[in-house]
Amino acid sequence: MKIAVRNIVKSFPHNGANLRVLDGVTLYAREGEFVTILGPSGCGKSTLFNIIAGLLSPDAGEIWIDGNPVPDGRGHVAYMQQKDLLLPWRTVLENAILGLEVQGIPREEARVRARDLLARVGLQGFERAYPSQLSGGMRQRVALVRTVLTGKEILLLDEPFGALDAMTRMVLQQYILRMWEEFRRTVLFVTHDIEEAVLLSDRIYVLSSRPAHVKEEVAVDLPRPRQVTDPSFVALKGRILALIQDEIKEAFAHAREMV
Amino acid sequence: MLARWFRKVISVVPSMLLLGVLLLAWEGAVRFFQMPSYILPAPSRIAYVLISERALLWRDTLVTLEEVGLGILLALVVGISLAFLIFHSPVLERVLYPLIVASQTIPVFAIAPLLIVWFGYGLLSKVIMATLIVFFPIVVNTVDGLRSVDEDVVNLLRILKASRWQILWKVRIPGALPFIFSGIKIAVAVSAIGAVIGEWVGSQAGLGFLMIHANAQLRVDLIFAAIVYLSAMAIGLFAFASFVEWLALPWRRAAR
Ligand SMILES: Nc1ncnc2c1ncn2[C@@H]1O[C@H](COP(=O)(O)OP(=O)(O)OP(=O)(O)O)[C@@H](O)[C@H]1O
Numbered sequence: 375m376k377i378a379v380r381n382i383v384k385s386f387p388h389n390g391a392n393l394r395v396l397d398g399v400t401l402y403a404r405e406g407e408f409v410t411i412l413g414p415s416g417c418g419k420s421t422l423f424n425i426i427a428g429l430l431s432p433d434a435g436e437i438w439i440d441g442n443p444v445p446d447g448r449g450h451v452a453y454m455q456q457k458d459l460l461l462p463w464r465t466v467l468e469n470a471i472l473g474l475e476v477q478g479i480p481r482e483e484a485r486v487r488a489r490d491l492l493a494r495v496g497l498q499g500f501e502r503a504y505p506s507q508l509s510g511g512m513r514q515r516v517a518l519v520r521t522v523l524t525g526k527e528i529l530l531l532d533e534p535f536g537a538l539d540a541m542t543r544m545v546l547q548q549y550i551l552r553m554w555e556e557f558r559r560t561v562l563f564v565t566h567d568i569e570e571a572v573l574l575s576d577r578i579y580v581l582s583s584r585p586a587h588v589k590e591e592v593a594v595d596l597p598r599p600r601q602v603t604d605p606s607f608v609a610l611k612g613r614i615l616a617l618i619q620d621e622i623k624e625a626f627a628h629a630r631e632m633v
Numbered sequence: 634m635l636a637r638w639f640r641k642v643i644s645v646v647p648s649m650l651l652l653g654v655l656l657l658a659w660e661g662a663v664r665f666f667q668m669p670s671y672i673l674p675a676p677s678r679i680a681y682v683l684i685s686e687r688a689l690l691w692r693d694t695l696v697t698l699e700e701v702g703l704g705i706l707l708a709l710v711v712g713i714s715l716a717f718l719i720f721h722s723p724v725l726e727r728v729l730y731p732l733i734v735a736s737q738t739i740p741v742f743a744i745a746p747l748l749i750v751w752f753g754y755g756l757l758s759k760v761i762m763a764t765l766i767v768f769f770p771i772v773v774n775t776v777d778g779l780r781s782v783d784e785d786v787v788n789l790l791r792i793l794k795a796s797r798w799q800i801l802w803k804v805r806i807p808g809a810l811p812f813i814f815s816g817i818k819i820a821v822a823v824s825a826i827g828a829v830i831g832e833w834v835g836s837q838a839g840l841g842f843l844m845i846h847a848n849a850q851l852r853v854d855l856i857f858a859a860i861v862y863l864s865a866m867a868i869g870l871f872a873f874a875s876f877v878e879w880l881a882l883p884w885r886r887a888a889r
Pocket residue numbers: 386387395413414415416417418419420421422
């Protein structure tokens with residue numbers, strides 16, 4: 375098992391009370407596995423990633439990497455957020471090598487590696503452009519290359535395509551699959567999009583609404599490359615949709631009780 | 634590139650026209666009322682003095698320029714260092730920021746004589762005066778710049794186990810640079826005030842000294858000429874700062 379989180383609990387102070395966001399979340403990913411976390415908005419997915427990345431500390435629970443308990447995933451994980459977080463004063467190439475630079479890899483070597491990867495996501499010829507000169511989809515591709523180039527074994531991708539239109543998304547999904555198939559990193563992926571989840575993942579965790587726990591774990595046993603129109607694909611999508619609709623209904627019922 | 638340059642030139646035409654009209658009105662009024670030149674010289678008279686006294690004016694301009702230039706450099710060193718201290722330590726912020734703000738409420742006029750007493754009639758007292766005038770916008774802008782950096786970007790580096798120095802050099806300083814340049818441009822525009830006041834209070838050279846001297850001799854035309862040199866110097870410094878900014882921030886001019 376590459377990474378596991380066990381019984382993660384986290385509350386935030388909210389209006390003088392404690393708002394419990396994560397209510398004992400347990401999940402894992404095997405080496406090289408693509409695992410997606412699906413859950414309603416505001417249920418605590420980003421909070422979970424922030425804890426894994428070491429930006430927040432959990433109230434309770436453990437994180438294990440490579441079979442050892444760790445305080446957090448710092449140094450083991452690369453984190454890509456919904457915002458691309460590119461540095462506006464760096465060119466595409468310089469942005470891509472940021473992670474390597476921090477690790478002390480010589481710039482020339484870093485540049486060679488970055489050029490290669492940038493070309494593979496269709497950004498050849500844009501190495502010297504600044505982020506302000508790129509489209510949203512191109513910026514996310516640079517951020518993706520930067521994340522992969524860090525060389526970390528575990529990638530946390532928090533709705534990396536959330537802000538993009540459907541067509542650009544489809545292109546980026548193909549790029550991410552290609553990168554994953556080539557480098558076989560362990561991926562934890564957050565999305566709202568059920569189809570995206572089924573298309574990309576080996577396994578899917580469906581989270582409950584806040585306070586979040588794992589409601590169901592769904593293995594995606596469809597051969598790759600997957601076709602969204604395939605009957606078994608459609609069936610699985612339907613099943614997950616039903617799970618989420620249940621969850622939304624419960625959340626609404628709960629909200630009514632509270633009033 | 635050329636088109637943009639052309640548009641810039643076009644854009645200043647209206648203000649140039651207005652200036653021309655005002656100068657013409659001035660010239661006309663002086664001639665019409667036969668104003669003596671020791672009260673109000675005509676623009677043509679001032680233009681004449683600009684050229685006839687150019688050796689004198691130029692010599693004093695260089696003196697003032699040296700004071701102002703050194704003052705700005707000193708203010709940069711002091712201002713940016715203070716900004717880093719304030720940014721890095723909440724304690725120092727609480728100690729330093731109020732004092733820095735308070736220092737700005739003291740009129741330079743009031744301390745100019747003291748500085749002359751302490752640091753003499755020469756260069757040093759004027760440099761310190763210029764520094765006092767310009768370091769404030771530099772400190773404030775640098776602090777704002779260091780704070781402007783997106784904490785998510787900083788976290789991105791933290792997750793990769795970047796050191797504090799790496800975060801400073803790769804994220805904070807580049808992110809603060811545009812703000813620092815704004816501070817420098819404000820500073821440069823007001824920098825001459827300090828030096829000139831210092832020269833008024835006590836000096837042997839410089840444009841401020843020249844003005845006092847000309848005033849004593851009722852050479853109002855020479856005072857105006859000195860003012861023209863002074864503002865030309867400030868505009869030149871501002872243009873120079875803008876040029877350095879242009880060189881240092883290539884990403885800012887990358888057009889979409
Ligand atoms: N630092 C914080 N302080 C206080 N409350 C927080 C903090 N971070 C998150 N929260 C709260 O925790 C809850 C979960 O937030 P989180 O961002 O993890 O949700 P999410 O599942 O990622 O949502 P989305 O899918 O919309 O991105 C929200 O109610 C949010 O207000």
